Amino acid sequence: MEFYKKSRVKDVAFRRILTLVLVTLLGVSLLVVLLKTNSYSNTISQTPDESNYISLGVKEITHFPKQTKLSISLEKMNGLPPRNLDIFPKLGKDHIPIVLYVHNRPQYLHVVVRSLSKVKGISETLLIVSHDGYFEEMNKIVEGIRFCQVKQIFAPYSPHLFTESFPGVSPKDCRDKDDPLEKKCNGNPDQYGNHRSPKIVSLKHHWWWMMNMVWDGLKETRSHFGHILFIEEDHFIYPNAYRNIQLLAELKRKKCPECYAANLAPSDVNSAGEGVNKLIAEKMGNVGYAFNRTVWRKIHLKAKDFCFFDEYNWDITMWATVYPSFGAPVYSLRGSRRSAAHFGKCGLHQGQGEQNACIDDGAVSIGVEEIDKDVNINPNWEVHVIKHQQGYRAGFKGWGGWGDDRDRQLCMDFTHMNHVFDKHSMAGLKN
Structure with a gap:
């Protein structure tokens, strides 16, 4: 009996120890699961770059300039539904939204709108017009x-809406090559000693604001996972452009996995294309370019590179610092004949209201042949990759115009202004 009692005691003690071990293991396992779940939850509920904001050395909370009555009213208009819903109540399946960004060149806008009206399939999609400033004739x-x-959207922090304060011209701002200490003025010069020009910096501000709004801000597009096509007010669009970009977006994954985008025209704006029976992969051009949400997320991750590079042109900033940071060549797929053409003789914010205004029609010199009216891309064509092209090499520091800390911070504020990256948007990401 004494032996039996000792065995029972040992047996009970063993079971207690075993139970404790099992409970401990279960607790550890549950903790691991919770940590993984929390990690996954953080991943899908935040934008990928939010985890990097502390290291970026910028504010997580946006501090936008005080708005004017006009900018507030325009921002409210951004929430209005698209027009023409009574005529076109539904969008086409697998439609590609088109974003047209404009400033104040009504002569040019007339041309691009007329060309868009003749594009086959245009009634199937949504046209978003992004305005840098408010101008009645453009409206x-x-x-x-x-x-x-x-759908119209207006950049509420466009320098063109602020006449006496940042981001427009402030009375206390330094001008040209002013010495801040001597003049007792505000501002940081660029790398060449020049202070900011609101008219110039608005180019880059508008593009970055527009991208953040279209991809992450607008309810019409923030759940769109496919491609979006971007064009400017001085781009003539051929009748086959929409069908061609739809086909290129489909072919990109199959025939050019290294391609980030699809283009309607060569990167050389003066080229009409090679006219050969091949698809062309080359560096991304800025005339009629389209990419998807996966590519946007890669760009968005490089916000600091974009916002802090001393270069007022958005496209040169992308070519010189953002694309190279991806670690591999950034190719764009296009046909061998252009489906869009740049016809402007002046820059985006030049011409209007000046003595030598840019008022050329532009369409006169652009001939539309029969081959340009329908899809002229063969899915069976091989892809010719142009590997060595002229561009901005390592060490290029930019042309300047973007040295003021306020512009850099406003640019980063645009990066933070929308945080729409939940499990639904994560599920739709694709290459």
Whole structure:
């Protein structure tokens, strides 16, 4: 009996120890699961670059300039639904939204709108017109569009809306090559000693604000996972452009996995294309370019590179610092004949209101042949990759115009202003 009692005691003690060990193991396992779940939750509920904001050395909370009555009213207009829903109640399956960004060249806008009206398939999609500033004549042209759904958005922090304060011209701002200490003025010069020009910096501000709004801010597109096509007010669009970009977006994954985008025109704006029976992969051009949300996330991760590079042109900034940071060549797929053409003789914010205004029609010198009216890309064509092209090499520091800390911070504020990256948007990401 004594032996039996001792065995029972040992047996009970063993079971207690075993139970304790099992409970401990279960607790550890549960903790691991919770940590993984929390990690996954953080991943899908935040934008990928939010985890990097502390290391970026910028504010996580945005501090936008005080708005004017006009900018507030325009921002409210950004929430209005698209027009022409009574005519085009539904968008086409696998449609590619088109974003047209404009400033104040009504002569040019007339040309691009007329060309868009003749594009096959245009009624199936949504046209978003992004305005840098508010100009009545430009607004009237857009309000007159009746060939598709149209949504207008206005950059509320455009320098063109602020006449006496940043981001416009402030009375206390330094000008040209002013010495801040001597003049007792505000501002940081660029690498060449020049202080900011609101008219110039608005180019880059508008593009970055627009991208963040279209991809992450607008309810019409923030759940769109496919490609979005971007064009400017001085781009003539051929009748086959929409069908061609749809086909290129489909072919990109299959025939050019190293391609980040699809283009309607060569990167050389003066080229009409090679005219050969091949698809062309080359560096991304800025005339009629389209990419998807996966590529946007890669770009968004490079916000600091974009916002802190001393270069006022958005496209040169992308070519010189953002794309190279991806670690591999950034190719774009296109046809061998252009489906869009750059016809402007002046830059985006030049011409209007000046003595030598840019008022050329532009369409006169662009001939549309029969081959340009329908899809002219063969899915069976091979891809010719142009590997060595002229561009901005390592060490290029930019042309300047973007040295003021306020512009860099505003640019980063645009990066933070929308945080729409939940499990639904994560599920739709694809190459």
